[in-house]
Amino acid sequence: xxxxxxxxRASAGGPTLAAAVAAQLRAVAEPxxxxxxxxxxxxxxxxxxxxxxxxxxxxxxxxxxxxxxxVLVVAxxxxxxxxxxxxxxxxxxxxxxxxxxxxxxxxxxxxxxSVAGQRAITELAAGxxxxxxxxxxxxxLVFTTVPPHLARELTDVDTPADWRRLGLGEPR
Numbered sequence: 001x002x003x004x005x006x007x008x009r010a011s012a013g014g015p016t017l018a019a020a021v022a023a024q025l026r027a028v029a030e031p032x033x034x035x036x037x038x039x040x041x042x043x044x045x046x047x048x049x050x051x052x053x054x055x056x057x058x059x060x061x062x063x064x065x066x067x068x069x070x071v072l073v074v075a076x077x078x079x080x081x082x083x084x085x086x087x088x089x090x091x092x093x094x095x096x097x098x099x100x101x102x103x104x105x106x107x108x109x110x111x112x113x114s115v116a117g118q119r120a121i122t123e124l125a126a127g128x129x130x131x132x133x134x135x136x137x138x139x140x141l142v143f144t145t146v147p148p149h150l151a152r153e154l155t156d157v158d159t160p161a162d163w164r165r166l167g168l169g170e171p172r
Contacts, residue, residue, distance in 0.1 A: 001159060001171060006039050008157075010079040010168055018076040027083040028090055029072050035061040036076075054109045055132050059125035062118045070095065071118060075109035077156045079168060085110075085146070085153040096140040102151045106143055108132040110154055116140045 001008075006018035015023065022040035025032045031043075035057040038044040047060040058073045065071055072086060085100075089112050092098050097117030100107045109132075113121060117140050124134060135141060146154060157163045163171045 001157070001163075003171065005077045005157065006036060008079070008163075008171055012172070017079055021074055021076045021078060021081055024081055024083045024086055025072065025074060028086045031065060031067070033061050033064045035064075053130045055121065055130055056125045058109075058113075058132075059122045062113070062122055068115055070097075070112050070114045072112055073109070073121075075156065077158065078110060078154060079157060079163075079166060080153045080155055081110070082153050085150045088147070088150060092144060094142065096142055097138065098142050098144050100146045100154055101143050102146050102154050106136075107146075107154050107156075109156065114140055 006016060008017050009015065010017065010020065014020070016039060018034065018036065018039040022032065022034060022042050034040045034042040034044040035047060036044055037046070043064070045060050045064040047056045054075055061073065062071065072090060074081070074086070089098060089100060089110070092112070095114060097112060097114045099111040117138065120135055120138050155166060157166065160171050
């Protein structure tokens, strides 16, 4: 993208992506922690070393939360994310780990992770893992198709072309 995606703004004068996602999470979950340099005003932690990817960042956030309940793990590169998709994800049965699926693609960086799933993430990262893919067959994980009216909210942006495709103009 050429810029830290957390600092992008979906609209001129609007919040950064990090702040917008943080606000959506605060609306539906407690406690909430940022894994990053402190862009959001939330309590912030860093993965060590920084920049090792979303799995390691998720592990750092899970360790910082240290809760015995399911947690939502959400990346900041979802400029259309709203609280409604997070409520849907949070409240889905079963009580295990749930990953939304959009157009056949699991959304690894926006999921609900049970205590067993959180343990699997932290163990994988501690063992040098950098990808969520080895968790694909975790017995606790369920892949769930996102309702069509919520699917667009889970569109992530990795390139300027992705950003433009969402009708957001040029990345800013």
